[in-house]
Amino acid sequence: MNEIEQQAAVTPADRPIIEVKSMHKWYGDFHVLSDINLHVQLGERIVICGPSGSGKSTLIRCINRLEEHKRGQIIVNGTELTNDIKNIEKVRAEVGMVFQHFNLFPHLSIIDNLTLGPIWVRKTPKKEADEMAMMFLEKVHIAEQAKKFPGQLSGGQQQRVAIARSLCMKPKVMLFDEPTSALDPEMIKEVLDVMIDLAEEGMTMLVVTHEMGFAKSVADRVMFMDEGQIVEQNTPHVFFENPQHERTKLFLSQIL
Amino acid sequence: MTNPPVSSREYLKPPITEVGVIGWLRGNLFNSWYNSLLTVVVLILLWQLVPPFFRWAFIDSVWNTPAEACRDIDGACWSIIPRNISFILFGFFPDGEQWRPGLAMALMLGLVIFSRNRKHWKKSLGIYWSIGLIAMGTLMYGGVFGMQVVETARWSGLPLTFMLALFGMVAAYPLGVFLALGRQSRMPAIKTLCVVYIEMIRGVPLISLLFMSSVMFPLFLPEGVTIDKVLRAQVAIILFTAAYIAEVVRGGLQAMPRGQFEAADSIGLNYNQTMRLIILPQALKIVIPPSVGILLSAFKDTSLVVIIALYDVLKTTKVTLSNPKWTGYSTEAYIFLAVLYFICCYAMSNYSRKLEKELHTGR
Numbered sequence: 158m159n160e161i162e163q164q165a166a167v168t169p170a171d172r173p174i175i176e177v178k179s180m181h182k183w184y185g186d187f188h189v190l191s192d193i194n195l196h197v198q199l200g201e202r203i204v205i206c207g208p209s210g211s212g213k214s215t216l217i218r219c220i221n222r223l224e225e226h227k228r229g230q231i232i233v234n235g236t237e238l239t240n241d242i243k244n245i246e247k248v249r250a251e252v253g254m255v256f257q258h259f260n261l262f263p264h265l266s267i268i269d270n271l272t273l274g275p276i277w278v279r280k281t282p283k284k285e286a287d288e289m290a291m292m293f294l295e296k297v298h299i300a301e302q303a304k305k306f307p308g309q310l311s312g313g314q315q316q317r318v319a320i321a322r323s324l325c326m327k328p329k330v331m332l333f334d335e336p337t338s339a340l341d342p343e344m345i346k347e348v349l350d351v352m353i354d355l356a357e358e359g360m361t362m363l364v365v366t367h368e369m370g371f372a373k374s375v376a377d378r379v380m381f382m383d384e385g386q387i388v389e390q391n392t393p394h395v396f397f398e399n400p401q402h403e404r405t406k407l408f409l410s411q412i413l
Numbered sequence: 414m415t416n417p418p419v420s421s422r423e424y425l426k427p428p429i430t431e432v433g434v435i436g437w438l439r440g441n442l443f444n445s446w447y448n449s450l451l452t453v454v455v456l457i458l459l460w461q462l463v464p465p466f467f468r469w470a471f472i473d474s475v476w477n478t479p480a481e482a483c484r485d486i487d488g489a490c491w492s493i494i495p496r497n498i499s500f501i502l503f504g505f506f507p508d509g510e511q512w513r514p515g516l517a518m519a520l521m522l523g524l525v526i527f528s529r530n531r532k533h534w535k536k537s538l539g540i541y542w543s544i545g546l547i548a549m550g551t552l553m554y555g556g557v558f559g560m561q562v563v564e565t566a567r568w569s570g571l572p573l574t575f576m577l578a579l580f581g582m583v584a585a586y587p588l589g590v591f592l593a594l595g596r597q598s599r600m601p602a603i604k605t606l607c608v609v610y611i612e613m614i615r616g617v618p619l620i621s622l623l624f625m626s627s628v629m630f631p632l633f634l635p636e637g638v639t640i641d642k643v644l645r646a647q648v649a650i651i652l653f654t655a656a657y658i659a660e661v662v663r664g665g666l667q668a669m670p671r672g673q674f675e676a677a678d679s680i681g682l683n684y685n686q687t688m689r690l691i692i693l694p695q696a697l698k699i700v701i702p703p704s705v706g707i708l709l710s711a712f713k714d715t716s717l718v719v720i721i722a723l724y725d726v727l728k729t730t731k732v733t734l735s736n737p738k739w740t741g742y743s744t745e746a747y748i749f750l751a752v753l754y755f756i757c758c759y760a761m762s763n764y765s766r767k768l769e770k771e772l773h774t775g776r
Binding site for chain 2: 221306
């Protein structure tokens with residue numbers, strides 16, 4: 158047990174919102190994730206970094222079952238992810254996901270992109286869903302674009318819409334899979350600002366990103382992954398100032 | 414290289430030889446020696462062909478005369494059309510009752526035109542169509558309100574063509590979509606079934622399916638049970654068209670980026686919702702052009718029902734031409750038919766382009 162897990166064990170919050178226990182995953186013969194153990198408490202903000210191909214995206218994609226793990230356990234909000242489609246849908250409704258390439262629905266207007274989940278999954282009445290969608294669009298500073306289509310928006314605007322779309326489902330956890338990697342440099346800040354706002358409101362977040370500034374200022378814990386394993390995790394201060402492992406040091410020296 | 418300051422920038426007009434009529438001619442017709450040569454040759458050909466045709470079709474022609482009057486003219490004898498119009502359009506439908514198929518077709522046309530507007534695509538549209546179909550069926554078959562019963566065997570001409578085409582397309586499309594989804598299914602039984610169906614139907618000409626439906630199929634039915642011949646032909650057309658639609662739709666489904674499925678999954682939509690709300694609306698939009706191609710050929714293929722002795726509009730025209738009085742005017746009759754088919758097909762492809770434009774959302 159490392160230091161962080163000991164801390165987690167003494168925190169007053171009851172059960173962790175996400176528990177991953179000795180989880181493994183293979184793509185064919187390739188062992189992408191090896192013996193992953195992760196506990197996330199409600200309200201925790203975790204940044205996951207690591208070289209490409211280290212399995213960080215795969216890890217968070219397993220948490221809402223976009224990828225299937227092959228061994229071990231993943232328990233989200235008390236529901237274990239198995240082949241049972243009922244459980245999977247239950248978990249997905251509680252976990253929001255933001256993708257690298259936004260993945261908005263291009264045939265629907267912005268507001269319809271946002272209300273789709275609430276109306277069809279949560280069975281919210283349309284009027285109520287519209288009001289809620291407008292509220293979240295306002296929150297990501299893009300309410301005036303509600304009637305437009307995704308193709309008419311810039312990348313940064315689309316990503317903010319994607320965040321608002323996830324928020325409309327009132328998720329307990331938000332997963333971010335390299336949310337700024339596909340953006341032009343001048344648009345990264347507008348997306349990060351929205352994410353910082355979210356963090357300050359106490360949203361539980363797992364963020365895969367290379368934005369180390371974001372990690373330093375927002376994260377409660379920074380995790381470094383390499384070759385399918387969690388190499389090191391620590392508070393941002395310790396992580397950046399005093400990394401323990403050689404691989405972490407090498408990685409940080411390359412990107413900072 | 415530096416750009417000059419904006420204020421001193423001078424906007425010149427392009428040279429006179431580059432714009433206007435002269436510019437267009439130079440750019441499109443005479444931009445190289447072989448294009449110039451082609452232009453001249455085409456102009457000569459047009460000069461040789463168009464005036465004589467015009468003369469034949471419009472100046473030396475007669476439009477509504479008895480057959481005898483056509484014997485000693487050089488031009489077109491369009492009279493064959495108006496003098497036989499009721500047989501060409503309605504075939505063996507009893508004389509004096511032909512207002513019935515006429516009205517039924519008008520009703521159908523009205524509904525089709527009404528359905529063109531996307532604002533009308535609501536539940537009420539289905540109700541209108543149901544009422545319209547019952548009305549059309551009643552008009553055609555009769556037996557109520559003092560209308561004489563007309564067996565389906567006597568339904569012929571344009572109503573038969575339209576009926577086979579419209580129902581063929583409307584029923585084949587959803588069936589094709591289900592087959593395409595089935596072919597992508599993870600359940601091996603469903604997948605195999607769909608693949609076998611699609612490949613079998615696509616491996617067989619429509620004519621042989623029509624023969625099977627008309628000759629072989631009744632052999633499998635128990636004694637005394639008969640299924641209407643028109644209905645059997647209709648089913649054959651539907652099954653045939655659906656297999657082709659299925660493959661086109663599958664292409665559209667495969668063109669959908671994985672991210673769309675993942676985004677739908679991540680907000681918790683189930684399979685049916687994902688398909689209905691996210692994937693199919695986009696996939697079907699992508700495949701509008703090839704689907705319309707299939708629907709157009711399905712429309713034209715309805716004329717193949719002639720081989721199982723159903724009289725569509727092409728066959729009624731041929732029957733007219735076999736009347737000794739009117740033999741020899743086949744050019745005129747076939748031009749008329751061609752125009753008829755062209756109007757329908759052009760309307761369809763024109764509408765599909767309009768739909769595509771309306772559904773375009775900037776990506």
